[in-house]
Amino acid sequence: MIPSASHPVPSGTAGSPSGPDGSPDSQVPLRVLSPDGGLEGEAPDLSPTEREALYRQMSRLRAFDNRMINLQRQGRIGFYGPATGQEATTVGSAFALEAGDWIFPALREAGALLVRGYPLRKMVAQLYGNRADDALGHQMPCHYTARELRFVSMSSCIANQLPQAVGAAWAARIRGDRTVVLGYIGDGGTSEGDFHAAMNFAGVFRTPCVILCQNNRWAISVPVEKQTAVREIARKAAAYGIPGLQVDGNDVLAVVAATRAAADRARCGGGPTFIEALTYRAGPHTTSDDPTRYRASEEAGRWPDPIPRYRAFLEASGAWDEERERGLQAELEGEIDAAIEEVEAEPAPDPASLIEGVFATPPALLRDQLEEVLRPRR
Ligand SMILES: Cc1ncc(C[n+]2csc(CCOP(=O)(O)OP(=O)(O)O)c2C)c(N)n1
Numbered sequence: 001m002i003p004s005a006s007h008p009v010p011s012g013t014a015g016s017p018s019g020p021d022g023s024p025d026s027q028v029p030l031r032v033l034s035p036d037g038g039l040e041g042e043a044p045d046l047s048p049t050e051r052e053a054l055y056r057q058m059s060r061l062r063a064f065d066n067r068m069i070n071l072q073r074q075g076r077i078g079f080y081g082p083a084t085g086q087e088a089t090t091v092g093s094a095f096a097l098e099a100g101d102w103i104f105p106a107l108r109e110a111g112a113l114l115v116r117g118y119p120l121r122k123m124v125a126q127l128y129g130n131r132a133d134d135a136l137g138h139q140m141p142c143h144y145t146a147r148e149l150r151f152v153s154m155s156s157c158i159a160n161q162l163p164q165a166v167g168a169a170w171a172a173r174i175r176g177d178r179t180v181v182l183g184y185i186g187d188g189g190t191s192e193g194d195f196h197a198a199m200n201f202a203g204v205f206r207t208p209c210v211i212l213c214q215n216n217r218w219a220i221s222v223p224v225e226k227q228t229a230v231r232e233i234a235r236k237a238a239a240y241g242i243p244g245l246q247v248d249g250n251d252v253l254a255v256v257a258a259t260r261a262a263a264d265r266a267r268c269g270g271g272p273t274f275i276e277a278l279t280y281r282a283g284p285h286t287t288s289d290d291p292t293r294y295r296a297s298e299e300a301g302r303w304p305d306p307i308p309r310y311r312a313f314l315e316a317s318g319a320w321d322e323e324r325e326r327g328l329q330a331e332l333e334g335e336i337d338a339a340i341e342e343v344e345a346e347p348a349p350d351p352a353s354l355i356e357g358v359f360a361t362p363p364a365l366l367r368d369q370l371e372e373v374l375r376p377r378r
């Protein structure tokens with residue numbers, strides 16, 4: 001883990017929530033695997049198929065990220081925001097939910113959508129914004145949305161999604177159903193007023209939600225030390241009467257365990273939980289960013305890569321080997337190739353769709369503009 005004077009990541013096997021009474025005890029992040037993949041804590045109860053699925057989805061997300069960055073560099077898509085290094089946090093947390101739970105992503109949660117079973121082809125389509133895209137290019141790239149899978153589109157404005165997540169959880173509570181809401185936020189997002197509004201509301205109304213902060217140590221070029229003067233973001237939860245804990249976000253088993261416990265608590269009427277997942281944004285903020293301008297490249301190497309770390313754990317129990325790895329990589333390459341080929345064959349959206357989908361009857365001004373767009377150029 002990355003040792004830093006102001007934001008250390010001590011090892012430990014037990015996540016210790018600071019209680020709703022706000023006890024200021026120092027946090028010990030929940031950890032199940034050692035940095036090299038040895039079992040050092042209590043693994044969550046998962047079947048062999050589920051254990052393998054965690055690995056497959058993390059690898060799928062990594063392969064997808066790598067290919068989408070290449071596509072952007074080749075000029076085939078305009079923009080991409082990878083989650084490299086954060087696969088365990090998103091995949092593990094979404095995996096711990098039930099299918100009927102809602103997910104309100106921040107900006108780096110494509111892994112949660114993959115876990116939900118969203119077709120990879122639709123993700124590629126969203127990035128191209130052509131006729132294969134459900135939103136017909138009306139959204140910015142990486143703003144996936146899947147109502148049928150209870151995955152709300154991310155909001156471009158940082159932290160907006162959190163009051164919405166907490167409100168949805170309140171609705172579930174009023175209706176008395178068993179839905180839990182998982183709302184994500186980044187370390188940078190915790191400086192926004194919406195973070196306060198959401199945390200306060202969740203605490204006061206004891207809404208059935210899990211608020212998960214992906215502390216990847218950077219908000220574009222702003223390091224977490226300049227974002228907040230508190231050493232552990234999880235401690236902020238105490239001020240809202242919410243239990244807060246830290247988890248090793250590069251340890252997929254720890255993330256599953258922490259999120260599952262928090263979701264179970266919420267489902268049983270125990271109220272919200274705040275989880276700070278300690279992770280690292282190993283890549284650029286987006287394809288428009290060059291992190292070499294503001295941080296040392298050695299920094300990333302101090303964080304265990306969550307994928308080989310978990311692979312070592314699977315291999316130690318005989319559940320994975322080199323041959324299976326080769327098979328998986330070939331399968332992923334084929335899946336991504338096929339998705340790109342299919343989407344690239346689609347034409348651009350019908351220009352008329354530019355003014356559809358917002359107003360029941362598009363106003364005259366928009367109709368005039370469309371006419372101008374369609375008028376043949378001289
Ligand atoms: C309200 C608002 N302010 C600024 C931005 C520009 N912006 C986009 S992403 C980002 C950083 C977010 O950092 P963090 O919450 O840590 O998430 P991460 O990118 O690390 O996943 C900023 C400042 C924005 N989208 N919305």
Ligand SMILES: [Mg+2]
Binds near residue numbers: 215
């Ligand atoms: Mg961040």
